[in-house]
Amino acid sequence: MSIALNKQSQKLFSNAVTSIKKYIQEGKLRVEDKDDKVITKTVKLKRKRPERGVVYLGHIPHGFYEDEMKSFFNQFGTVTKARVFRSEKTGRSKGYGFVQFRHPDVAKIVAETMNNYLMCNRLLKAEYIPPERQHYRMFSGLDFSEKCYPKLFRKIKTFKQKNKNRTDEKHAAFCRKQVKKIEKLKQILLQNLEIK
Known part of the structure; x- marks a missing residue:
C-alpha cells in the first residue's frame, strides 16, 4: 500500500499509483533504470485493425442506398459498413460507393459475382479493393441527415x-x-x- 505524506492527498496519490501500475501492466508505460535515475517513457501500442474486405461499386441505380445495400449484400456474408457518396448541396447519390465485409474472401467473391450485374437497367461495376489500397477515411462522415446537405x-x-x-x-x-x-x-x- 502506498502512503502519501499528507492525509488530504492520500486518495489522489493512491489513484495515481494504481493508474501507473495499470499502464505498466498494459505496456503503455516503460520504466528504465539508468545510473540510479528512473526514466519513464510512454509507449504507443499499435492496435492492429482487423482486415476487412472492401468492394467499390459504380453505376449504382437511384434508390439503392445504404440500407438497401446492406440488406442485399447480406446474402453473401456479414456487411459491416456501406456508404454511398452524395452531393454536398442536394444530398443525391453520386452513383458510386463502398461496401465493407467482415471477411476479405467474401468481398472478393462479391466483386467477381456483381461485376457487370444488370440492376435496374444499369450495369453495376464492382471491384475488390486490397487492404493496402484502402483509405482509413473511406467510411468516415457517415452522418446522412438533412443537416449535412x-x-x-x-x-x-x-x-x-x-x-x-x-x-x-x-x-x-x-x-x-x-x-x-x-x-x-x-x-x-x-x-x-x-x-x-
Whole structure:
C-alpha cells in the first residue's frame, strides 16, 4: 500500500499509483533504470485493425442506398459498413460507393459475382479493393441527415415554415402581405406595358 505524506492527498496519490501500475501492466508505460535515475517513457501500442474486405461499386441505380445495400449484400456474408457518396448541396447519390465485409474472401467473391450485374437497367461495376489500397477515411462522415446537405436542409425548413399552423391574426397578416406583393408586381407589369 502506498502512503502519501499528507492525509488530504492520500486518495489522489493512491489513484495515481494504481493508474501507473495499470499502464505498466498494459505496456503503455516503460520504466528504465539508468545510473540510479528512473526514466519513464510512454509507449504507443499499435492496435492492429482487423482486415476487412472492401468492394467499390459504380453505376449504382437511384434508390439503392445504404440500407438497401446492406440488406442485399447480406446474402453473401456479414456487411459491416456501406456508404454511398452524395452531393454536398442536394444530398443525391453520386452513383458510386463502398461496401465493407467482415471477411476479405467474401468481398472478393462479391466483386467477381456483381461485376457487370444488370440492376435496374444499369450495369453495376464492382471491384475488390486490397487492404493496402484502402483509405482509413473511406467510411468516415457517415452522418446522412438533412443537416449535412444545405440545399436539402433549407428546402425542408421552408416547407415546415410555410405549412405550420397559424392563428387567425397571423394568417390575416400573411394574406395582407401577399396581397401587397401582388399589387406591387401588378403595378410594375402595367408600367412595363405602358412604356412599350
